[in-house]
Amino acid sequence: MPAPVEPPIETPASLPEAYAVLADSSAEDPVTPIAGGTDVMVRITGEIGEPPRRMVDLSRLRELRGIAVDRGAVVLGALTTYTEIRRSSVCREHLPALVEAAATIGAGQIQNRGTIGGNAANASPAGDTLPVLLALDAAFEVGSNRGQRAITADAFWVAYRRTALAPDELILRIRIPIGSGRETRFRKIGTRRAQAISKVVLALSWVDQDGPPGSGRVAPIAPTGNGPIGTWRDVRLALGSVADRPIRTRATEAVLEAASPTPEIADAAAEALAGEIHPIDDVRSTAEYRRVVAARALHRMIRDAGGW
Amino acid sequence: MGEWRFAVNGEAVEVEAPGMRRLLDILREDLGLTGTKEGCGEGECGACTVLVDGAPVDSCLVPVCQVEGARIATVEGLATTSSEGPVLDRLQEAFLEMGGAQCGICTPGMLMAARSYLDSGGGPDEVAIREAIAGNLCRCTGYTKIVEAIAVAAGGPG
Ligand SMILES: Cc1cc2nc3c(=O)[nH]c(=O)nc-3n(C[C@H](O)[C@H](O)[C@H](O)COP(=O)(O)OP(=O)(O)OC[C@H]3O[C@@H](n4cnc5c(N)ncnc54)[C@H](O)[C@@H]3O)c2cc1C
Numbered sequence: 001m002p003a004p005v006e007p008p009i010e011t012p013a014s015l016p017e018a019y020a021v022l023a024d025s026s027a028e029d030p031v032t033p034i035a036g037g038t039d040v041m042v043r044i045t046g047e048i049g050e051p052p053r054r055m056v057d058l059s060r061l062r063e064l065r066g067i068a069v070d071r072g073a074v075v076l077g078a079l080t081t082y083t084e085i086r087r088s089s090v091c092r093e094h095l096p097a098l099v100e101a102a103a104t105i106g107a108g109q110i111q112n113r114g115t116i117g118g119n120a121a122n123a124s125p126a127g128d129t130l131p132v133l134l135a136l137d138a139a140f141e142v143g144s145n146r147g148q149r150a151i152t153a154d155a156f157w158v159a160y161r162r163t164a165l166a167p168d169e170l171i172l173r174i175r176i177p178i179g180s181g182r183e184t185r186f187r188k189i190g191t192r193r194a195q196a197i198s199k200v201v202l203a204l205s206w207v208d209q210d211g212p213p214g215s216g217r218v219a220p221i222a223p224t225g226n227g228p229i230g231t232w233r234d235v236r237l238a239l240g241s242v243a244d245r246p247i248r249t250r251a252t253e254a255v256l257e258a259a260s261p262t263p264e265i266a267d268a269a270a271e272a273l274a275g276e277i278h279p280i281d282d283v284r285s286t287a288e289y290r291r292v293v294a295a296r297a298l299h300r301m302i303r304d305a306g307g308w
Numbered sequence: 309m310g311e312w313r314f315a316v317n318g319e320a321v322e323v324e325a326p327g328m329r330r331l332l333d334i335l336r337e338d339l340g341l342t343g344t345k346e347g348c349g350e351g352e353c354g355a356c357t358v359l360v361d362g363a364p365v366d367s368c369l370v371p372v373c374q375v376e377g378a379r380i381a382t383v384e385g386l387a388t389t390s391s392e393g394p395v396l397d398r399l400q401e402a403f404l405e406m407g408g409a410q411c412g413i414c415t416p417g418m419l420m421a422a423r424s425y426l427d428s429g430g431g432p433d434e435v436a437i438r439e440a441i442a443g444n445l446c447r448c449t450g451y452t453k454i455v456e457a458i459a460v461a462a463g464g465p466g
Pocket residue numbers: 032033034035036037038039040041042058078079104105106107110113114115116117118119120121122126127128129165169170171172195196197198350351352
């Protein structure tokens with residue numbers, strides 16, 4: 001194993017100081033931030049691509065911590081760890097699918113360090129929280145010396161391992177809207193329960209037009225099997241590990257929009273999804289497996305929601 | 309280069325090192341605490357597990373600049389001393405008793421992950437123990453004896 005390189009690192013104590021360090025970061029000569037380090041530390045041996053040349057530590061930036069409810073949204077600081085998400089009563093109440101996703105990441109050692117901002121900025125197509133952020137229509141609040149702006153999740157991952165962040169920008173916070181009665185389901189398929197990178201990962205969300213308003217966590221829709229099955233609105237389906245970046249599958253969403261979770265709709269949506277995604281063969285899985293399993297997992301989610 | 313201050317097994321230390329040096333290397337090379345092992349160097353195996361402020365982390369993934377002011381616990385801190393010599397931690401006793409260590413490479417990391425599990429109130433439940441050591445790989449024991457040893461240390465039947 002090659003000796004790890006130890007790139008120079010600045011350790012700013014406040015956000016303005018961090019912005020100053022990042023001010024001359026450019027695509028050709030980037031300053032690489034480190035949050036929990038669970039992705040970037042793997043790169044310092046130089047075995048996987050170029051190791052970073054100069055770095056900035058985010059761990060002292062209190063501005064990037066904390067979980068709060070603010071104006072109809074849960075706001076997560078970029079440095080929020082998976083362990084914090086799992087333990088947060090706010091997340092457990094309002095974002096159960098995100099809590100579920102956090103629990104599938106790595107194992108305890110990784111969850112204690114890895115951050116949601118790092119997952120998003122790292123932009124792996126297999127990042128497990130990313131489909132959840134897409135399905136929940138999250139927005140990233142990002143900033144630099146030049147000011148702050150918001151980027152919606154569906155505009156954030158622009159190409160393979162590339163985000164819409166400028167080289168001098170940091171993710172500050174992630175805003176996730178809540179309270180519209182939205183339901184969300186998450187499913188990750190990996191080799192084993194812990195420490196497995198996804199072969200396929202899905203998040204499905206919808207608003208049940210006929211459901212109790214503002215509930216957001218009522219499942220299944222027809223628990224007794226004989227109540228009315230609701231109509232879904234504003235359906236979002238997002239997947240990871242099936243393209244060069246996490247994606248929304250809008251053709252399949254269209255099949256589910258204004259529909260009810262019946263067996264016929266589940267069949268049609270699964271078929272649409274198998275036709276819509278174009279995964280690849282790689283070390284973790286095959287294209288064919290991914291296509292079949294993604295469609296099955298979606299079918300199962302719809303069945304569970306329909307209570308049949 | 310920077311100067312970093314933190315506590316290791318209750319003792320204050322100060323090291324001069326590049327901020328990106330791995331905590332694993334600081335412990336083994338700078339401080340001579342070679343109980344902590346390197347397996348994979350990339351967060352997969354857990355051999356390098358230490359506790360930072362009580363929480364298990366892979367020390368191969370932690371740069372020293374991020375532990376300033378923190379309390380680090382390593383395997384060297386588990387046993388205590390008495391007038392009769394070192395006294396093993398209950399977990400170490402249980403690993404010996406139940407055959408939880410073979411080649412020993414995974415053992416320091418297993419012990420620290422298990423220590424944190426017990427410190428946070430974990431009991432002898434097998435499923436919970438397996439989750440607590442899910443980030444620690446062992447190529448020798450098949451895990452059963454390790455799980456049994458942790459259960460014994462947690463007060464379960466031997
Ligand atoms: C053993 C192991 C298992 C893993 N298992 C999983 C898994 O199951 N699922 C999964 O999705 N991931 C997994 N990962 C990957 C990793 O843990 C996650 O992607 C994690 O969320 C990264 O967060 P971090 O804070 O550690 O990122 P870091 O390594 O600190 O940073 C990652 C990247 O994001 C950038 N960055 C970080 N924070 C910011 C910010 N606020 N603004 C701008 N840029 C930023 C960094 O410059 C870097 O390029 C695993 C990693 C390991 C080592």
